[in-house]
Amino acid sequence: MRMGRRIATTLRRTVIHAGPTVLGIIVLDFLLLQLMPGDAADVIATEAGVATAETMAAIRERFGLDQPVLTQLMNFLGHLAQFDLGYSPRYNMPVLDMIMMRLPGTLLLMVTALSLALAMGVIVGSVMAAWAGRWPDRVLSVVVLLLYSMPGFWVGLMAVVLFSVKLGWLPSDGNMTIGAELTGFGLVADRLSHLVLPALALASFFVAVYARLTRASMLEVQRQDFMRTAHGKGLHPFFIQLRHALRNALIPVTTVAGMHLGNLLGGAVVVETLFGWPGMGRLALEAVLARDFSVLLGVLLLSSFLVILANVTIDLLHAWLDPRIGEAG
Amino acid sequence: MSLLAVERLSVAFPGQVAVRDASFAIEAGETLALVGESGCGKSVTAFSVMRLLPPNARVTSGRILFEGTDLLAEPPAGMRRIRGKRISLIQQEPMTSLNPVLSIGAQIVEVLRRHEKLSRRAARARATELLDLVSIPDAHRRVDDYPHNLSGGMRQRVMIAMAVACGPKLLIADEPTTALDVTTQAQVLDLLDDLRHRLGMAVLLITHDLGVVAQWADRIAVMYAGRIVEKASIGPFFAEPLHPYSRGLLGARVDVDTDEHYLANRLSEIPGSVGSAAGEQGCPFAPRCPVAQAACRQAPPPLLELDAVDTGARAVACPVSVAQTGGRHAAAVG
Ligand SMILES: Nc1ncnc2c1ncn2[C@@H]1O[C@H](COP(=O)(O)OP(=O)(O)O)[C@@H](O)[C@H]1O
Ligand SMILES: [Mg+2]
Numbered sequence: 255m256r257m258g259r260r261i262a263t264t265l266r267r268t269v270i271h272a273g274p275t276v277l278g279i280i281v282l283d284f285l286l287l288q289l290m291p292g293d294a295a296d297v298i299a300t301e302a303g304v305a306t307a308e309t310m311a312a313i314r315e316r317f318g319l320d321q322p323v324l325t326q327l328m329n330f331l332g333h334l335a336q337f338d339l340g341y342s343p344r345y346n347m348p349v350l351d352m353i354m355m356r357l358p359g360t361l362l363l364m365v366t367a368l369s370l371a372l373a374m375g376v377i378v379g380s381v382m383a384a385w386a387g388r389w390p391d392r393v394l395s396v397v398v399l400l401l402y403s404m405p406g407f408w409v410g411l412m413a414v415v416l417f418s419v420k421l422g423w424l425p426s427d428g429n430m431t432i433g434a435e436l437t438g439f440g441l442v443a444d445r446l447s448h449l450v451l452p453a454l455a456l457a458s459f460f461v462a463v464y465a466r467l468t469r470a471s472m473l474e475v476q477r478q479d480f481m482r483t484a485h486g487k488g489l490h491p492f493f494i495q496l497r498h499a500l501r502n503a504l505i506p507v508t509t510v511a512g513m514h515l516g517n518l519l520g521g522a523v524v525v526e527t528l529f530g531w532p533g534m535g536r537l538a539l540e541a542v543l544a545r546d547f548s549v550l551l552g553v554l555l556l557s558s559f560l561v562i563l564a565n566v567t568i569d570l571l572h573a574w575l576d577p578r579i580g581e582a583g
Numbered sequence: 584m585s586l587l588a589v590e591r592l593s594v595a596f597p598g599q600v601a602v603r604d605a606s607f608a609i610e611a612g613e614t615l616a617l618v619g620e621s622g623c624g625k626s627v628t629a630f631s632v633m634r635l636l637p638p639n640a641r642v643t644s645g646r647i648l649f650e651g652t653d654l655l656a657e658p659p660a661g662m663r664r665i666r667g668k669r670i671s672l673i674q675q676e677p678m679t680s681l682n683p684v685l686s687i688g689a690q691i692v693e694v695l696r697r698h699e700k701l702s703r704r705a706a707r708a709r710a711t712e713l714l715d716l717v718s719i720p721d722a723h724r725r726v727d728d729y730p731h732n733l734s735g736g737m738r739q740r741v742m743i744a745m746a747v748a749c750g751p752k753l754l755i756a757d758e759p760t761t762a763l764d765v766t767t768q769a770q771v772l773d774l775l776d777d778l779r780h781r782l783g784m785a786v787l788l789i790t791h792d793l794g795v796v797a798q799w800a801d802r803i804a805v806m807y808a809g810r811i812v813e814k815a816s817i818g819p820f821f822a823e824p825l826h827p828y829s830r831g832l833l834g835a836r837v838d839v840d841t842d843e844h845y846l847a848n849r850l851s852e853i854p855g856s857v858g859s860a861a862g863e864q865g866c867p868f869a870p871r872c873p874v875a876q877a878a879c880r881q882a883p884p885p886l887l888e889l890d891a892v893d894t895g896a897r898a899v900a901c902p903v904s905v906a907q908t909g910g911r912h913a914a915a916v917g
Contacts, residue, residue, distance in 0.1 A: 479679040485635050487667035487694040487745070497693075501684050576684055577729040 257574070264573040265566070272562045279558045280334070280551075284327050287547045293319055297545045298343060317343045317548075330551070339555070340548035344541075349552040353534065357556065359429055360522060360533035364560070366453040368518060371460035372511060378461065379468025379507075380500065386473055394465070402462035407524045410455030414529075417451060424451055427530040452529040456521050460514060467510055471503040478502075505576050512568035515561050584651055586611045586785050587632065587753055592645035594627050594636065601627040601640070603809040606886070609753065614779065614786040616796040618832075619806035625789045626675075628806075629755045632787070633672050634662050649753070668698040671746035675758040677738035681730040687714070687741045688726035691748055698749045713744040717774060736767035740774065747778055754779070755787045760795070772799050793832060797821060802896075805829050808867035811886065814898045825889075825899040825908065827872045866901070874903050 295313040314320040318329060333340055339349040378398065382391045401409070418426035429448045475481065476499065484498045485491070523535035530536075534553050541549040573579045585608035594602040602624040609615045617625050630636045632647055634654060647654040649670065654662065666672075674680040682690060691710035695701055701709065707726065714722035717740040730738055739759060746754055756775060760768035776799055779786050788800055796803055796817065803820050805813040805828065813826040824830045863869060865880040872879065887905055889897045899905060 479674050479676055480682040482630075482635050483672070483674065483680045483742070483745075484682065485666065486633055486672040488663040488665065488697055489667075489693065490663065498682050498685070502682070505684075577686075578683065578731050 260573050260577070260579065261570055264569050264579065268562075268566050268569055272566075275562065276555075276558060280331070280555060281327065283551055283554045284330060285323070287550060288323050290545070290547075293545050293547070295319060295343075297543075313343065317341070330548075334555075339552040342546055342549045344544045344546040344549070349548050352537065352549060353552050353556055356532060356534045356537045359531060360519075360526070360535060361560070362449065363452055363456065363522060363526070363531060363533055364518060364564075366449055367456035367522075368460070368511070368515070368564075370453055371457040371464055372507075374457070374461045375464025376468050376500075376504070376507065378465040380472055380495070380503075382465065382469040383472035383476075384495065386469070391469075398462045398465045401458045402466070404458070406455050406459050406521050407528050409458045410451065410525060410528050413451050413455060424448075426451060429531055452525050452531050455528070456518065456525045459521070460511075460518065463514065464507055464511065467507050468503060471506045472499055475499045475502045501575060505572065508568055508571050508575065512565050512572075515564045515568075519557050519561060585609060585648075586650065587787070588646075588648040589628070589632065590646045590648065592628065592631060592647065593643045594624070594631055594640055595643050596637075596640050600643075601809055602631070603883075605645075605806070605809070605811050607804045607811060607814060609785045609787060611752065612779070612783055612785055613801040614776070614788050614799060616800035616803045617787060617789045617806060618791060618793065618796055618803055620791060623806045624809040625791075625806060626757050629672065629757045629787065629789055632755060633666060633670060635666075635672070664698075667694045667751075668749045669751055670753045670755065671749075671751040673739070673742050673746050673754065673756045673759045675761055677735045677742060677762060678730075680742060681738055683730055686727050686729055687733070688728075691726075691741070691745050694745055694748050709748075710744075713748055714741070716747075716778075717741070717744045719744075736763050736771060739763065739771050743771070743774065743778070747782060747784070750782055751784055753785045753787065755789070757789045758791070759788075761790070761792075768795075775799070805832070808863075810867060810883070810900065812868065812900045814886075814896070816897070819897060823908075825897075825904045826868075826901045827874055827904060828868045831871075874907075876903060879903065 293314070295310050295317075298313055299310050311320070318326060321329075330340065337350070339353070341347070342349050342352060345352060378394055382394050382398075385391045414426040417424045425448050430444055472495075481494065481498060484494045519535070522533060523539055525531065526533040526535040527539055534556065538550060538553040538557075541547075541553060587609040588606075589608070590606050592602055592605045593600065605624075605628060607615065607617075617628065619625055627636065627640065630640075631642060632649075632654065634657070636642070642655060645655070649665070654665070657665070681687065685693075688707060688710050691713055692703070692706040695706045695709055696703075699706075711722045711726050714725055719725050719737060719740055725733075730741075733741065739762075743759075754775075759775065760771050763771060772795060775786065775788075778784070788795070790796060800817055802814070802816050804811050805826060807828050813820075813824070813829050815825075820829070821833070824833050863880075865878075865882055866872070866875070866884050869875040869879045884900045884902050886898045886900045887902065889899065889905070
């Protein structure tokens, strides 16, 4: 019951904060995109090869691109209030439909990568802390430093070279085997095998971040008085690390994990492009190249929703880990 | 056989010896006060008994006999069976000695389930009983509280409940009331004393407050710069402290008969500081000692056992004082 109340408080606070944030993000994104040279009409006309002034004007008029910026913004917000993200001039379909097609892919990639990064980071960090200063710590420190300093796309490329090209264990392109009529277990296995490399490439940097953080905060916790209390009860050291130390050490780790979510989404653009993963990141890139602002705005908007949603999850996790959170007001 | 006998214990940190050649014993059911200025090695002594020293500390010599077995030779698993069950520890800082992310009930249940065959429910019921025993109001509701919901005094009661949960034979209380205000201090110490009688346990009460010693201890061991300089029963000690340091402690203390509030001694009123003991060849107290002689600076004086029926077991590491009191005590080198 007490836990329920704390979680409710946390949720309420987050929602109050999230509303103005989202509005701010929309307006800022919109204005920033206006600063970009060129618009969809330019690109469409270029591709069609008929760039007469009349056709350009017609395209602009049709999609409202000829109106003043403020009017465009108001129109956009007005539509948004009705959950209408607009229409893509380039793909000739509603933006929402396009995004919804790509959203599950990105979600799957992000959730997998973040869970992988957290799990591996926490395990590696705990092992490093337990053997601090001895050889397992030293070896892992070097590995972590490498992961920390190598860009995700490079890790991804090397993984493709090793596991796809040389060993042929894992596929390196797309999110499923095209044309294969798979069902049940085979289908899941196929999807998973496509997921492994991009998720690892995306997670690698964050594994390093969380491992270093976990190591530091686990070592910090060991010095606390309550650890001596726990040992003084005659509990097994492994149990003490798990129940008393890790739970306290995870509080700063989850805080940082929350702050990195935006970076993770940014990294998804690169990784999705590299692995031909049909997600929002690649959609965003395509939209930029096509100056398809309505799609780009939609992607940005949904991304900010994703980040907020993930932050809520982290906040809840936090409230669960730390009873001092969410008690007052 | 004593319940606990610490024999010639020495503990060192890199570049520093924290405890030198300390020997003392605790009989079943009694309260021994270990007294000394902050930094003199009281906590290190206590942690040695629990084998919970910081990782950079090393026991360089000595034995710690608990019910006849040497704890320093006990394997880790054996030690874990003793901790929390036969010997418990209460630390100085109630604000930090409880885990902030676990409810107090969970933290008590944990020690109960570790040492006793109890179901989850039975352990919880027992935890509530224990909270009741240490006079926490509304125990059945408080059991789900987290440490941050409680005041310092209440947290120290929770620590006590946890420490006595499995009926230990020895309770080590490391300055259990230093962080508390005076009224709470007396309540907590009364509670400890009451539990000691009810549960028949011995208490090693670490303090730097002679007022606390006078009121709640049976015997006293005075520590200075890592050495035990005097051991005595309470009556004789307060009637006639023998070591110049003990005399300084009592002298620095405002009159015994005044309000308990003023019993709080002011160790710093002895001229000089404990820091002067560093690098001292002879008696560590010599640089501050009013009766120091040339011989005192040659070699550290041994703890002389004074064999006097009327004063009880008594020992002092100061040949000068022993010579001065001369006729009334027959001295024998121990
Ligand atoms: N973790 C540690 N590392 C190094 N030295 C320590 C450590 N803990 C205690 N010491 C040293 O041991 C001596 C005794 O400390 P302690 O037993 O805590 O004193 P107190 O009598 O106040 O409890 C001190 O001089 C202190 O400098
Ligand atoms: Mg201490």
